[in-house]
Amino acid sequence: MDDLGTLMREAVERVDPPHRQRELWDGVAVATHRRTRNRVVGGLVAAAVLVTGGALAAHQSSGSEPEFTGPPHAIDRGTSRAVYGIYYVGSTPSGPRLYREFRAGPAKDKTLADALDLIQATPSDPDYATYWSDGQLLGATVDNGVVDVEVDPSLTRPGAGVPDGALAIQQLIYTVQGVVGDRLPVQFVHDGNPVAHVFGLPTDVPMADSPELDVLSLVSISDPAERRVVEGYFSAQGRASSFEGNVPWQLKAPDGTVVRSGHATSYGYEGHLYPWATGHIDVSGLDPGDYTFVVMTDDASGGEGPGPYVDTRTVIIK
DSSP states (O other), X not given: OOOHHHHGGGOOSSSOOOHHHHHHHTXXXXXXXXXXXXXXXXXXXXXXXXXXXXXXXXOOOOSBOOXXXXXXXXXXXXXXXXXXXXXXXXXXXXXXEEEEEEEEOSSSSOOHXXXXXXXXXXXXXXXXXXXXXXXXXEEEEXXXXXXXXXXXXXXXXXXXXXXXXXXHHHXXXXXXXXXXXXXXXXXXXXTTEEOSEETTEEOSSOEEOOOHHHXXXXXXXXXXXXXXXEBSEEEEEEEEOOGGGEEEEEEEOTTSOEEEEEEEEOSOOSSSOEEEEEEEEEOTTSOSEEXXXXXXXXXXXXXXXXXXXXXXXXXXXX
């Protein structure tokens, strides 16, 4: 069963936490390399950050590279296959945004090719979708600090489109950045040459990730995975930007009755997403069946606003 210390090792995948948060998470976050470099602010084109004049465009950062960490152990338990953080599209009060889902690949080592296959596949969570269809992404390589993604030429023609082309591009950028472990820009190419448009958006220069609070759901679940079988207890963790770091959660029975509830704390909420974790949730006294774990942002408007961001997972209690 889950150990809270192990559950918390995911910490922050894309952002270095501030000093105080690092103290709080010391000993449970899995640190990887960090390196410092200057970031250049570019313009937004249809919610996609573009590069102008050959310079790499990116949003303001703290000057530190993000921490990239492994998936929660509940995802990779019992498998030696590489596990990917794949970004998919889901509904929010602000319209479609990206949610991350951990998926096991076919082999032990991570590859960009496997990540492209997964982003074009159906998500495990039925609440998610992908804007990329099979055969649209043909391959990817890293060259001189840029991820070159080979696309089917049909995507470059007028009329090729999805409900939100800018979000589709960000879905790809966030996914491949997680694989390479760095915020490298993405260049769309065909036959090795940059393509002028993808989904009707200008793509003749490398494209960077948009700020996460602009494109990601403000709350998401990393663990448990969809339809995870639990017995006795389970724990949950994820990331959020929720008012005053308060992250409410509920466990609902098959009939919709709330049978467990509580609050997690994210130790921050401004500027980016912060990790949260519930600790052990005792389910030993519950009847077997399919339950729904719900996590949400704290609604500071008291119901006057559009409502909280929400993410859910089905857990199967034995």
